[in-house]
Structures are given as C-alpha cells and as structure tokens.
Amino acid sequence: MTTGEALKKTKRQLHDSGFKLTPQREATLLVLLENEKDHLSAEEIFFFVKQKSPEIGLATVYRTLEILSDLKIVDKVSFDDGVSRYDLRKDGAKHFHHHLLCLECGNIEEIDEDLLGNVEEIVEKRFHFAVKDHRLTFHGICQQCQRKHQES
Amino acid sequence: MTTGEALKKTKRQLHDSGFKLTPQREATLLVLLENEKDHLSAEEIFFFVKQKSPEIGLATVYRTLEILSDLKIVDKVSFDDGVSRYDLRKDGAKHFHHHLLCLECGNIEEIDEDLLGNVEEIVEKRFHFAVKDHRLTFHGICQQCQRKHQES
DNA sequence: GTAATTGCAAATTCTTTGCACGGTC
DNA sequence: GACCGTGCAAAGAATTTGCAATTAC
Numbered sequence: 613m614t615t616g617e618a619l620k621k622t623k624r625q626l627h628d629s630g631f632k633l634t635p636q637r638e639a640t641l642l643v644l645l646e647n648e649k650d651h652l653s654a655e656e657i658f659f660f661v662k663q664k665s666p667e668i669g670l671a672t673v674y675r676t677l678e679i680l681s682d683l684k685i686v687d688k689v690s691f692d693d694g695v696s697r698y699d700l701r702k703d704g705a706k707h708f709h710h711h712l713l714c715l716e717c718g719n720i721e722e723i724d725e726d727l728l729g730n731v732e733e734i735v736e737k738r739f740h741f742a743v744k745d746h747r748l749t750f751h752g753i754c755q756q757c758q759r760k761h762q763e764s
Numbered sequence: 765m766t767t768g769e770a771l772k773k774t775k776r777q778l779h780d781s782g783f784k785l786t787p788q789r790e791a792t793l794l795v796l797l798e799n800e801k802d803h804l805s806a807e808e809i810f811f812f813v814k815q816k817s818p819e820i821g822l823a824t825v826y827r828t829l830e831i832l833s834d835l836k837i838v839d840k841v842s843f844d845d846g847v848s849r850y851d852l853r854k855d856g857a858k859h860f861h862h863h864l865l866c867l868e869c870g871n872i873e874e875i876d877e878d879l880l881g882n883v884e885e886i887v888e889k890r891f892h893f894a895v896k897d898h899r900l901t902f903h904g905i906c907q908q909c910q911r912k913h914q915e916s
Numbered sequence: 917g918t919a920a921t922t923g924c925a926a927a928t929t930c931t932t933t934g935c936a937c938g939g940t941c
Numbered sequence: 942g943a944c945c946g947t948g949c950a951a952a953g954a955a956t957t958t959g960c961a962a963t964t965a966c
Contacts, residue, residue: 690842755892
C-alpha cells in the first residue's frame with residue numbers, strides 16, 4: 613500500500629467515525645506514515661508536523677493521536693522510559709509486530725515475524741483469558757553495539 | 765524463599781553495593797515483598813510504606829525504587845497508561861514473567877510459565893541481537909469480565 | 917449555520933532535584 | 942567530622958483541559 617492509499621484509507625476511517633478531516637490531522641497522519649519505522653514521541657511528531665503546518669499546537673497533536681489510538685490506527689506504546697510513543701498499525705497485519713530495544717544505544721527495531729505462533733491459544737486455554745493483542749519487546753544489545761565491544 | 769529470607773538477601777545486595785540499610789529502604793522492600801503479585805505504582809507503594817513509616821517522603825520512595833531498579837532487584841514496567849509500576853524480580857527465575865492485562869477492568873495478572881521457549885534463540889540468530897531480557901504482555905479480557913458479558 | 921476543532925495558556929500528573937538537616941561509622 | 946540519606950518544597954517533564962476564536966462540512 614502506498615502512502616497515498618494509506619492516507620486515503622485512514623481519512624475515510626476518520627470520516628466514517630464522524631471526525632472532520634482538518635489539515636492538522638492530515639499533517640499528523642503524513643508524519644506518521646513517513647516515519648513508519650520509527651517510534652516517535654508526541655513531541656517528536658509535533659516537531660515534524662510543525663514543519664508542514666507551523667501554526668499547529670502540541671495539544672492538537674496529542675488530541676489527534678488520541679483519536680487515532682481510539683480508532684486503532686496507531687498503538688500507544690511505552691518502553692519503560694516514561695514517554696509514550698506512537699506506532700502506526702501495519703494494515704492487515706494479523707499481529708502487532710515485536711520490538712528489539714537496545715539497552716546501550718536506545719535504538720528500537722521492529723520485527724514483523726510472528727514469533728508467538730500458538731502461544732496466544734495456550735494463554736486462552738490455560739488462563740481463560742480472551743487475547744486481543746499483545747506487546748513483546750526484547751531488551752538486549754544490537755549488532756552495532758556488539759561490534760563496538762569487540763573492537764575495544 | 766520466605767519473606768524474611770528474601771529481605772535478608774536483598775539487604776546484603778544493597779550492602780555489597782555500598783548502600784546503607786535505612787528503615788525507609790527496609791519498609792519499601794517489605795511493601796514490595798508483601799505485594800509481590802501486584803504491580804504497584806510509586807504512589808501506591810508510598811501509600812503502603814507510609815503506614816509503616818509515616819514520616820517517609822515520596823521522593824525517598826522514588827529514590828529507593830531507582831536503586832532497586834539499578835541493582836536489578838525490581839523491574840520498572842509500564843503498561844501504556846502513563847504510570848511506572850515496579851515489579852519484584854522473582855529470585856532465581858530464568859525469565860521475566862509475563863502479564864495479562866484486562867482491557868476492561870484494568871487488572872494485571874502474572875503468569876510464570878515460560879511461553880517463549882526458544883524464541884530468544886531465534887531472535888539472537890536471525891537478528892543478531894543479544895537478548896538480555898524481555899517484556900511480554902497480552903491485552904484482552906479476563907475470565908471475570910467475560911462472565912459479566914454472558915450474564916447480560 | 918453550527919457543531920466540531922483549534923491554539924494558547926493554565927492546570928494536572930508523574931517524577932526528579934536542590935538543599936539544609938539528621939544519623940552513622 | 943565527613944558522608945550518605947532524608948524530608949520538604951520547588952522544579953521539570955509529559956500530558957490534559959478550559960475557553961474563546963475559527964473552520965469544515
């Protein structure tokens with residue numbers, strides 16, 4: 613799906629839920645689409661959106677992100693560092709992707725592979741818990757930082 | 765391991781790292797041990813500690829939790845709700861336990877079972893990422909809340 | 917036209933920091 | 942008596958809210 617298509621689709625979702633399509637919301641969506649691989653905080657999103665729509669306020673970005681979160685268009689995630697980050701949902705992906713958080717450089721990488729297989733079924737059966745979604749993050753050292761160690 | 769033993773062991777860890785064993789720190793540890801199954805926020809911990817040591821300040825609780833976190837005695841975890849929670853590490857547990865977060869009542873349950881099996885190895889090999897720890901949380905509906913739906 | 921949306925500033929919430937005082941070896 | 946740890950209050954950071962002005966439909 614191209615950025616244009618994704619944008620159009622999300623616009624329709626917004627519209628269908630009774631929200632107006634303001635330039636501010638479109639700019640925010642564009643920033644999210646253009647930085648799909650990153651895990652931007654609200655401040656960071658604000659910074660990028662400001663370059664497209666300099667008059668925008670931070671509160672509007674927060675409000676837009678809340679709507680997108682409610683509509684399940686983005687996922688609000690936290691990596692235990694006290695800041696909320698916003699992660700665009702992969703369209704059509706069965707599962708929320710996983711993350712690799714490097715404890716040294718702080719970089720967050722996404723992996724799309726489904727590592728959980730039938731684990732959700734096990735949880736459903738054994739704990740009588742109706743699974744809707746999951747969050748899986750590995751903490752460790754990324755390849756780049758491992759190399760730095762070998763050099764020294 | 766009994767509470768007493770766990771307390772003694774943690775005391776030694778603190779001591780070995782050059783920290784003093786103040787009554788405030790001991791009270792905080794006790795609260796964590798007595799509520800091992802919960803996922804208390806700093807405020808909640810403060811509330812309980814205050815019942816043991818009414819003169820304690822919230823800042824001290826935060827400072828104690830930071831030390832315990834640095835010493836890997838507790839894990840700081842966030843469930844995407846904007847509050848940090850503190851989770852006592854199971855002594856001797858190979859893996860950080862997993863969580864079941866109910867989207868309706870907000871309750872968080874712990875599960876100790878190792879659901880990830882060889883997944884860490886896969887991540888190591890396929891992504892050249894040296895895994896140190898992980899966080900796995902399932903979002904869904906707990907048994908109690910499921911029952912409420914059936915009744916209505 | 918009118919109800920939703922916005923920007924701004926103020927308010928809240930969570931957490932950290934500065935500093936003078938108190939306790940310990 | 943140097944030093945670590947504490948309580949308190951103030952500062953800081955992240956997020957939310959109130960409100961008058963503006964805008965999309």
